[in-house]
Structure formats: structure tokens, C-alpha cells
Amino acid sequence: MPGVDTGHILVVEALRRSFGGVHAVDGISFEVQRGRITGLIGPNGAGKSTVLGMLAGAVQPDSGSIRVEGKELAGRPAYERARHGVGRTFQMAGEFPRLTVLENLLVGMPNQRGERLLSALLGNWTRQEEAAVEKARSLLRRFDMTAKEDDYAGELSGGQKRLLEIMRALMSDPHLLLLDEPMVGVAPTLVGAIEEYLRELCDHGLTILIVEHELGVVERLCDTVMVMARGALISQGTMRDIQSSREVADAYLIG
Ligand SMILES: Nc1ncnc2c1ncn2[C@@H]1O[C@H](COP(=O)(O)OP(=O)(O)OP(=O)(O)O)[C@@H](O)[C@H]1O
Ligand SMILES: [Mg+2]
Structure with a gap:
């Protein structure tokens, strides 16, 4: 080519x-x-x-x-x-401080639209979103951040915010x-x-x-x-x- x-x-x-x-x-x-x-x-x-x-x-x-x-x-x-x-x-660091760690990762997905995210957060998952949550959780496990999943991103340490940035970038493969x-x-x-x-x-x-x-x-x-x-x-x-x-x-x- x-x-x-x-x-x-x-x-x-x-x-x-x-x-x-x-x-x-x-x-x-x-x-x-x-x-x-x-x-x-x-x-x-x-x-x-x-x-x-x-x-x-x-x-x-x-x-x-x-x-x-x-x-x-x-x-x-x-x-x-x-x-x-x-x-x-x-x-x-560009995290969304008032969203949880998990929510920050889901926002990193490509083509993620606000209303779909909201609906997903209310528990109405599509298969694609379930896969994204699974992927986010596996990244959290890999970086020893599982315990922080539901914490507000704004409450993380400086280093953890950097990690969140890297994980968010990796969400889109x-x-x-x-x-x-x-x-x-x-x-x-x-x-x-x-x-x-x-x-x-x-x-x-x-x-x-x-x-x-x-x-x-x-x-x-x-x-x-x-x-x-x-x-x-x-x-x-x-x-x-x-x-x-x-x-x-x-x-x-x-x-
Ligand atoms: N948005 C902007 N408006 C005006 N000047 C800018 C802007 N962005 C960068 N500059 C200028 O361009 C030059 C290069 O900046 P840049 O941020 O790319 O450097 P850097 O190598 O990343 O520096 P650092 O190691 O401090 O992060 C600097 O003189 C900076 O002041
Ligand atoms: Mg620079």
C-alpha cells in the first residue's frame, strides 16, 4: 500500500x-x-x-x-x-473529580454519549457497556485500584490520578x-x-x-x-x- x-x-x-x-x-x-x-x-x-x-x-x-x-x-x-x-x-491530570473512578473510565470509551452513560449508570446496561465495565474492572485490578472503584476521582492521590489517566486512555484500545x-x-x-x-x-x-x-x-x-x-x-x-x-x-x- x-x-x-x-x-x-x-x-x-x-x-x-x-x-x-x-x-x-x-x-x-x-x-x-x-x-x-x-x-x-x-x-x-x-x-x-x-x-x-x-x-x-x-x-x-x-x-x-x-x-x-x-x-x-x-x-x-x-x-x-x-x-x-x-x-x-x-x-x-484531567480526571472528572465528581465522577467515581469507574465512571471516569467509562467516559474514556470512544463514541460514549452522555445520555447512554447516564442510562448505563442507572443500571440499563447494553452488552457493549457490560464489556466496557468488565474491561475497566480488569484495568483496576491490574493497577491494584479495585478498592477505589466507587471513590470520587477528585479524592485520589496525585499518583492515583495519573494512573487513572493512563487507564482511561487504555479503555479505547x-x-x-x-x-x-x-x-x-x-x-x-x-x-x-x-x-x-x-x-x-x-x-x-x-x-x-x-x-x-x-x-x-x-x-x-x-x-x-x-x-x-x-x-x-x-x-x-x-x-x-x-x-x-x-x-x-x-x-x-x-x-
Ligand atoms: N497555548 C499556547 N499559547 C501560547 N503559547 C504557548 C501555548 N502552548 C505552548 N506555548 C509556548 O510554546 C512553547 C513550547 O511549549 P510546550 O508546552 O510545547 O513545551 P514543553 O516542552 O512541553 O515544556 P514543559 O517541559 O515545560 O512541559 C513555550 O514557549 C510555550 O510558552
Ligand atoms: Mg510539556
Whole structure:
């Protein structure tokens, strides 16, 4: 099939976005290997979240191309992303504080309409909804969160909210999962558990692109790491390659 690269689930070309006079993302191109965890790092303000926002459809690019499984998604709205197998979490936790943990997961289902959710919460389940509840519960079990099922999401700890974000993104069975600093505020013991689970998901075919400030996490998880500074990609390789790059050291020192 033309345009489909079997090795790369995501191909980004000359992607650009400015805010006023700020070139947040200044024409970057990269590829993400299928079934791997790829890291995106760089100093504050480098443009990482803007890249993820464009991949997720939340931020419209000024120009450039985003192909997922060979399909052009640049300029397509965010709500279509789940259909194309793209899931995401946000840098700021985005839970619904007045819904329970289980309800938050059900809201993460694609094509979930408010009135159907309400009807389901009143006990009128369809088979599809029953399957979703079962899936939500299995995610809760996997993350040791079963006891929290009926708690309000707003009452969870910072780390548990991050976990909820990841679980919610997984509800739509993404092929490509975009994570923006998923470990912020997560207790060290939980970080290890999340890492282990992300690795397991990749063994089962998921591809992950992760923005993370904690370089230990990136080193343990990522085969390939991309480094951004001032809107541009300045280095790419294994963590070891990158650590020996003068440009990267300068970018982190100078910003
Ligand atoms: N919605 C916006 N409006 C105006 N400027 C923005 C907006 N989003 C991002 N920017 C600017 O674009 C640049 C890149 O921001 P971005 O959030 O992508 O960086 P980042 O690498 O994710 O940084 P951090 O590590 O702090 O999360 C910054 O200068 C930022 O101020
Ligand atoms: Mg960011």
C-alpha cells in the first residue's frame, strides 16, 4: 500500500506551530517505531507538549504532516483520533473529580454519549457497556485500584490520578499511546509498577511515545530517545548516545 511503512506506526514531517511570535514547534520530522517505547525529552518550553497536542489533534498544526498507519491526520479533529488508534494522557491530570473512578473510565470509551452513560449508570446496561465495565474492572485490578472503584476521582492521590489517566486512555484500545509526563507526582513504588505495565503493553503490540522529565524512567523504558530544544529536534538515539551529545548538554544548560 502506498504511504504505509510497516516499521513505523507514526511518520511526522515538517510539523510546525507558532503561538504569536513563538515558534513552539519549528518544522520537525521524525518516525516512531511500531511496538516500541520512544521517549521525547528536552528542557522546559522545548515544544514537547505542543508536538503531543498536534499528534492528538488538540492543537492544530500551521503546516506539516502527521501520518498514523499511513493515514494523514494533520488538521483532523481530536475526536477522530480514537478511531485511528491514537490515545493520549495530558500533562495536567484531567480526571472528572465528581465522577467515581469507574465512571471516569467509562467516559474514556470512544463514541460514549452522555445520555447512554447516564442510562448505563442507572443500571440499563447494553452488552457493549457490560464489556466496557468488565474491561475497566480488569484495568483496576491490574493497577491494584479495585478498592477505589466507587471513590470520587477528585479524592485520589496525585499518583492515583495519573494512573487513572493512563487507564482511561487504555479503555479505547489504542495502537499508539501518547503520554505527557505520566510519572509526575507518582510515588516511586508506583512508578516501577507503571513502567512494568507499559513494557507489558508494548510486548502485546502497543506503541508508546512518552514525554518525561525523569530521565531514569526514560533510560529504563525507551529504546530510542528524541531530544527537542527551542522547537527543533536536536538529537536522537539511545539514552547512551544522547548523554554523550554536546548539543544536548548545552540545550539542558542553556534551555
Ligand atoms: N497555548 C499556547 N499559547 C501560547 N503559547 C504557548 C501555548 N502552548 C505552548 N506555548 C509556548 O510554546 C512553547 C513550547 O511549549 P510546550 O508546552 O510545547 O513545551 P514543553 O516542552 O512541553 O515544556 P514543559 O517541559 O515545560 O512541559 C513555550 O514557549 C510555550 O510558552
Ligand atoms: Mg510539556
